[in-house]
Amino acid sequence: MSYNTRIVLASRPQGRVKPENFRIEEQPIPVPGNGELLLKILFLSLDPYMRGRMDDAKSYAAPVAIDGVMEGGTVAEVVTSNHPDYTAGDIVLSHSGWQSYAISNGIGLRKLDPKAAPLSTAVGILGMPGFTAYTGLLTIGQPKPGETVVVAAASGPVGATVGQIARIKGARAVGIAGGPDKCAFIKNELGFDAAIDHRAPDFADQLKDACPNGIDVYFENVGGAVWDAVFPLLNPFARVPVCGLIAQYNGLDFSGKDRLATTMRAILTKSLTIRGFIQREFIDQRPAFAEAMSGWLRSGEVKYREDIVDGLANAPEAFMGLLEGRNFGKLVIKVA
């Protein structure tokens, strides 16, 4: 109770993430200095991008240091404030990482209204994953009425939102997910036009059948075998926003012949657009997103599902499950 529990990166994974890559530590609760706040973490968001931060490969963000606290978006309560803009009891969105307490100087914090929406949604449908879906689909994917939008990890927080916004924009939404429960959920609960189980032996054929007019937008958030099935179905002028490659994060690489030349040839002959992005590039769309998404949630046009795991100590196991598709909905750790 009087300790700060934190989970640090003990070692960099070689391929698959293992429990020994993490270490749990107890430290004294830090004391805020002048102009600083002490935050008590309520919810920690677990997201696929964190796998990238465990490597020291060059990326858009610096890696987590060995023995450093694992990074992550959080919802927190202000315990003590030496900062003029905050008082004890305020609820804020912060990026405090995998720990139970944190110091902040106020930079990058955003106050949350606990009455407006459940607090966990600030790291889910109303937060980074929801905004990733919104901006990637609308800015890069640009689905037109009647077009076919395909998204993988379709029961996850990004994929589920992509499909629902595609339908709001008049497009056909085809979701790919792992197993019958997730497929039933995206089709029956979220209203996707079709749901394909990527574990089915005839997955590629099923996808082809579900896309009789080809694919106009493929929202890429998994990579790997799903890409192989999607690629031949891409229509001329198809758009491929790339926001994640979870199937490749563990280094489970492709083998066999080099497909780069074939891919480049298709990019040329089909006039394809392949565009990597991270949501913060489009941060100026954040207010429009907040307004649109709040409206869609009120009207019921967009639904979301959360997978809330109790206790910070369970974060490593939950995260490893996320990388293998064992979660079902937006994975959030209830820290306090």
Next chain:
Amino acid sequence: MSYNTRIVLASRPQGRVKPENFRIEEQPIPVPGNGELLLKILFLSLDPYMRGRMDDAKSYAAPVAIDGVMEGGTVAEVVTSNHPDYTAGDIVLSHSGWQSYAISNGIGLRKLDPKAAPLSTAVGILGMPGFTAYTGLLTIGQPKPGETVVVAAASGPVGATVGQIARIKGARAVGIAGGPDKCAFIKNELGFDAAIDHRAPDFADQLKDACPNGIDVYFENVGGAVWDAVFPLLNPFARVPVCGLIAQYNGLDFSGKDRLATTMRAILTKSLTIRGFIQREFIDQRPAFAEAMSGWLRSGEVKYREDIVDGLANAPEAFMGLLEGRNFGKLVIKVA
């Protein structure tokens, strides 16, 4: 003189194009019907995209049929007109292919003013290659002042124009070409900031040295080994318009490990845009291009070089040379 000479596709190439893939034929000059024109071809444009038409692989355009006339853009004189909009003596831009005479119903023709510019430029700097450079660089590449633009085949009609427009827009232009003569030409005559010989053993290192701030726009028109050298130098948010892959057209494919996963990872972590295109997608920019390019030619801000080969019978050999980089400037066959 009283025959139509035509060059047809005798067989589809297996890998490298060979003389036996072509057959030269003499036929009676065709007679135009009602509403039709007889055209006498003056100039035939030879362009890398024609290699793609020799295969029956799926592409944005149908392949040339076996025994069919090879496709190509042409400048022609109207010999006989049964069409109200044309009279004998008119000079037109047409797509009449590798032959000395052709029938047209008028669709797709554009009248040319022989006094405005040398006629061959209608298939060069003021035609498809010039427009490809203009629209690909400005619409997709979007170079900003101070950015670095790299283009390969930089002494060719597309590459040379890309580099010169990049400089007009305030960017740094780095050209890649084959051999010291072409490199001297793009640096000394066209004003590129740097010229790199892709045949140099330390080509990749030279390219890196010439791009100390990385690459913001890579105008891809060759593929193959040049792409391998460019790829690691791409900056975050780099744009890659893809208009050709001449190094791959002959099926000289990469071998070794599959680089698709690595490429996709870079697209993600660097927020890259890779965008295939053909110029006719942006046809509404054609008038703006014609005005801008005419101005740049008058002011001397854009220069061009043509490689004019006399005689239709020499087209196959000239085309095979084009695919191997033996031409120097826009390759045009003087047919009549």
